Amino acid sequence: MTSNYGTEHNHSALALARVLADPEPPGDLNTSLQARDIILDQLQYRLGHTLQLHWAPPEHQGHPLGELDFQHPGAPARLLRALRDHPRGGPGRAPTDLFSDHPDQPLVRAARSALLATDHLTAHPRALPSEARWQVTADVADTTMAVATLDRSLATHPDLDPDARKSLTTAAGPLYLTAQVTQSTARAGDLDPRVDQAQRQGRPIPLLVTDPASAAEAIRNLDRLLRAYPAINDTDLRDVMLGQSRINHDLGQHAQRAGAVGYAGVRDAYQHRRDLLRRTASEMRHVASLPSMPTGHPAVAQTVEIARYLRGNIPSEMPRQLSAAVAQNVASTGQALTAGLRNRHLLVRDRGTTDASWRPLSPGQEEPAISTCARALQNHRAKNRYTLRDSSPPVVPQHGRTALADQLNHSQPPLVRPRAPGAGRDQGYERS
């Protein structure tokens, strides 16, 4: 088979997929780390090459890759920064030594093909068709998600020193999230430079959650994401519901354990929302989206990011403080579902049918259960108000409310926080 960018990228991806799918951990740690470093470098070079050719300001085009302007806006540039700053840890051997010493290891084969793919891509710097740049961007994002997944596996290797383990574990989540946003942007064909401009001017992106303040901001951001990206497919909508169900479940459980006077209403509100979301998520099996709908809505990544943080990180006041914002998320999810059904992006199937026939919801037709669920999500706050009014007055210290107000008013930086030039990449693993 002829060697070109496409075939080498496919070879690399298949080899990487085999490593991830293998229940056994990768073999020798140093070999694995060096191969993984080479793949990361190649992803960075490829994305940098594409950015430089097509998005860099004219005065920067044609300059060496190292001089690329990393301040360029948009998801691909954020991914490029994340790739540049992601820690490397392998021994500083020449790639050719690695390839000759371990030619049959899948991860080494993945690294070799990744290097060849980059070589093909950069051999003819002006030959990339305009639509292909987005394909390359999507390829880089997909592979980066896989490398971040691999990092979580490598972090469990018994031979890894504790500092490197912590560095890998800490960095894998943000890298995956950044790649996920870029991937969904690329796959959605949302890559017109004018869209990049819109993103710079305030289109929201998922935020990293590291503390209670950022959790509060991320919950508010989830609402912004649902409004800013109105097209959401059935799977993503279901996953947003399940993630929110998890959030309401965990916050409600915590409110119940707290047992303080006045928490019964808060607990009931969370449990009511959790049950509504569970029912609606279950009904989503009778809903499908048009084949043209993109996957990877940023609200999914944000929901999972919030839910992951909340596990074991719920200060005692948090359930009460976040209840209104979480309720707004649920209402917005119901609105997204209603809008999708109304504008016919989402199709329905009658209960009891076993074939794969779907129809859009038309005015005057018998209303399926999913419409009732959508309305219940949108209007659930009326029920909450009733529940809260019946409960005992909440006992919330004034300083708690002040802290909440501070948290909710505090604007968080975006997910990717630029570091000083050269940080991370040249210093190996970060030290805690």
Added chain:
Amino acid sequence: MELITTTPPAPEVASLRNRLAHVSGDAGLDLDPVAHLLLIEAYGELQRARETAHQWPPPTDDETQGFSPDQLRGLATSIAGLIDHEASNSLHHLHLAMAARRVREAADLVAAS
């Protein structure tokens, strides 16, 4: 009535997707939280690998089981097996593998909890 009819996927693939839909669904709230989130992510990865959600038939009863670590590991192995038999390009390969990896991580968490 306006109908959109499509060809369903192979039964084995539909069954795996439906099993993953079940374990990542509302019943997954009873699992360890991170295991549940991993399964939700795995479902998303599987969907990315096969972006044809409108084709799936509804689950049957025998597909709505599988929360023990061994059952989850079996599910992961079956998803990984699709790489050889179902995947047609690198996008499929990677996302199937990531789905399998997440289900396996979830199994380990369930076993440890």
